Amino acid sequence: MPEVEARNVVERFFNSVRRMLEGPVVWVRESIVEPNQQHYPWYHQKFRRVPTIDECYVDDPVCYYEANCQYKRDRQVDTEILTILRTRFEECHMYEAPDHFERCKEIKRQYDEATANWFTKYGDLGAYHNVRSAYMKQKHRMLWERRHGPVGEGLKAEENIEA
Structure with missing residues (x-):
């Protein structure tokens, strides 16, 4: 901060206290x-991709642990993407109040598609699941x-069974 010349004793006193x-x-x-x-050129940490659970050997606990950590990070990212899409839809819904059915249709479609994809991958796995149960x-x-x-x-379609 450039030093400006103080006009009186009080300003000089406060400037010296500020400098101290x-x-x-x-x-x-x-x-x-x-x-x-x-x-960092990014504002979040980038993790290297590790082999997935289907590429690990059965007796390789380190590979299993790394795949499980990567699965948990990917799940957090996917959940955060859903949160962002939901927030966008809710804000569009509030902002475009009377015409929100027509104007927010595309955002709603993206949110519904992302929700279906998330549920296909992570739904019905229970509270304590891991990469192995998701793979199964x-x-x-x-x-x-x-x-x-x-x-x-x-x-x-039922196949016609001829006797």
Whole structure:
């Protein structure tokens, strides 16, 4: 902060008190904190991608642990994306009050699609689930779709059985 010439004794007194209090703080920040700070080009930490649970060996607990941590981070990110979409929809709903059905249709569609995708991946797993139970859910869903067709479209057509 540039020093301005004080007009009277009171201003000079307060300027000297400010310099006494602010000086050590500025010195520590400029000579210790800023030179030792790491400069990230992103504003959040980027984790490297690790092998997923289907790429791990059965007897490799380290790989399982890393896959589980990555799964939990991915779940947090997906949940946060849902929160952002829900907030956008609620704000659009409030802002576009009488015409919100028409004007917020696209945001509502995106939110509904993201909610369905989130539930497909993480829903019905219970409170204490891990990457292995999510992988088993995915496997069971794929087997169901192979046998009966896509989930939600009803059973596949009955084959005519001729006796």
